[in-house]
Amino acid sequence: MLKVVKIGLLGLGTVGGGTVNVLERNSQEISRRCGYQIVVSKACARDMSRARICSTDSLQLTSNPDDIINDPEIQIVVELMGGEEPAKSLILAALANGKHVITANKALIATHGNELFAAAASNKVILAYESAIAGGIPIVKALREGLSANKIEWLAGIINGTGNFILTEMRDKGSAFEDVLKQAQQLGYAEADPTFDVEGIDAAHKLCILASLAFGMPLNFERVYTEGISKVTPLDLTYAEELGYRIKHLGVARKTDDGVEMRVHPTLVPKKRLLANVDGVMNAVLVKGNAVGATMYYGPGAGADATASAVVADIVDICRQLEISSDQYLAPLGFLSEQLKDLPNVSIEQVKTAFYLRLSVLDKPGVMAAITAILANNGISIEAALQKEIEQHGANTQVILLTGSVVEQLLVSALAEIESLDSTTGPAVRIRVESLQ
């Protein structure tokens, strides 16, 4: 006779419904792994009458979250409401009631994780969040346990499926950002208000958590530099391709002697890298450890069942720890809490990367010489160059350059000089380049 663990769900939308479905569909397999029968006894939903993707026959539906967080029979509360409030207060209340909590809420962990982890510890319960990053990919587990022998040097991830879908479609079809965004909205890949996805905020939340897992530091969301994909043009995707690169919206975290870089921005990646070939709505995180070298984790970053896969993995993990003493729980960021160390922030101006530049200039003698002189005077090398006639622009031409590695503020000031040349006819486009080696 299997022991029973009762679960309460806060939120019964896509991921909540997926969680109920996965637990039911795979109940045998899951019990064979964890030794428990997992029962969703209650679920809380705002709109009680809404159609569900799962059966609600065997659970009690309520519109009052207190019915769940105060139920003494419920041992694990799963928060899938999203947003800051009331999610945060409910999680804190559930923790205070001695319940283990699982959340898929990346925004909440990124912005209030330090407080929430401390609350879990002081209440001697577990706060798990595998589903908050990269959907079904077990990347929290990989960083926290699988790569525990390593100093992580850097990681780079495609951690927003919507953005990756848009860039992939723009490249494959030569379409403009706005057109592909509309298509993504019709397909349900993008929200009506797509800001969180296309401006990189969602990716920044995830990157912030990944960086803390990698480097053993408290969460510092406000330090993440964030740039979206709405200014990427089909032209740049094409030129990048000609130069042997793809443009991906990456989250990059890197530890240097100066501190930690955390940044989300469109990035040129060499086409031959596996990460450059992660297309559509798929996610992938490439991690460089000083012992293992580069490892990569790939899979669906969203979707009901894929995200539920990570939620249920957290449920199984908690079941496997129900009978051990709370001082033996794995620390939420993999490093013992008292061993977390804040590290200096490297601001984007101080970050050193190579750059892709697209300059709009007059097509006349001496222009290229003036540009290259400015770059040389700033110590910026040129690794590759293309020149493209733009038919509809008459005497205008586009100069595309790949620079060597340069501190960003140096490049910015060199670009200001170039933009002030008489022969420059428009603002420069610049996109960072990562070799990922």
Added chain:
Amino acid sequence: MLKVVKIGLLGLGTVGGGTVNVLERNSQEISRRCGYQIVVSKACARDMSRARICSTDSLQLTSNPDDIINDPEIQIVVELMGGEEPAKSLILAALANGKHVITANKALIATHGNELFAAAASNKVILAYESAIAGGIPIVKALREGLSANKIEWLAGIINGTGNFILTEMRDKGSAFEDVLKQAQQLGYAEADPTFDVEGIDAAHKLCILASLAFGMPLNFERVYTEGISKVTPLDLTYAEELGYRIKHLGVARKTDDGVEMRVHPTLVPKKRLLANVDGVMNAVLVKGNAVGATMYYGPGAGADATASAVVADIVDICRQLEISSDQYLAPLGFLSEQLKDLPNVSIEQVKTAFYLRLSVLDKPGVMAAITAILANNGISIEAALQKEIEQHGANTQVILLTGSVVEQLLVSALAEIESLDSTTGPAVRIRVESLQ
């Protein structure tokens, strides 16, 4: 003041030396994660005078393994000798002495794992083996914990770096198998006797373990169908490429209504799949779960530090469990031991896949008609075809076909019919095709 855990190494070659180096280089990071100072107190080596890749100043070197397995201060024994004996007896003795054991010995786990896991359980200690499969990639952890919500439907892996290096070089340079093998031996990627790698035995060991982790069944090494890469020709690599495929040496495990397939063989994989783009000595495992969909795990499959990364991850895992009751240990295959279920074996003759066929035939009217008639009579569809003149063979030509999905024994008997035609001038080449979807 950190608590100390003492480790004894059986074997101080590449991986043993790497383990000492990684533990030393990353000692701070590792202690911050697990709360212990990990000390390699003794190492056993056959040849005491051999040069080492690590410092041996702080450890006691011995040629007698009993010095380690009988040392009451040593809590964790790491077996890195390889081979069946004395490794197996030493592991059993260490387990009997109440020591946790870590092994990178895939052959031993594949062929004697059931017995070894039972011995670990009855002695209330842990037997860990993350380093036995795909080097530094935390694939055991992914299957055992990260994907625990899923019924695994199939997995497909490039799990032998030597073989993948050889196939990649053959493709890129058009070289013959024998020439690339020699080069791999010079580079240290292949052993003097390369049989284990190129004939697929090493991959079969790993696949057997992966299949048991995926499907929750006891280890059944003798059931793995194994075919090497020594018969793959540059010609087939080229034709595969023309058809939109790459040839990879895959280990495939699949659960069907009939049972479980376990097979290692050269395989055509669509070029656009990420797995088809895993080149050189790298490893990758693609896993299809019924909830998460397809996820992939990529990284170095061998090398001192990469394999040591997995060994040390196991050490950290054990440290994190040193103070919990042994009945709370995670079961070695992720499923509770009493829940492991043997499943029927699907023999290779019963496996259903598509096929790449290369037929040597006379270049005269009616030949193609005869071949296609035989295939059609056996219910085998043709998805793509190429015809290639072979200049030096006079009137001979090569017909390359991609078939639809067919039960292997049906294809074999159809090929026998084709080979018996007067117009057929040589044996047929056949390579299985996997769409990996």
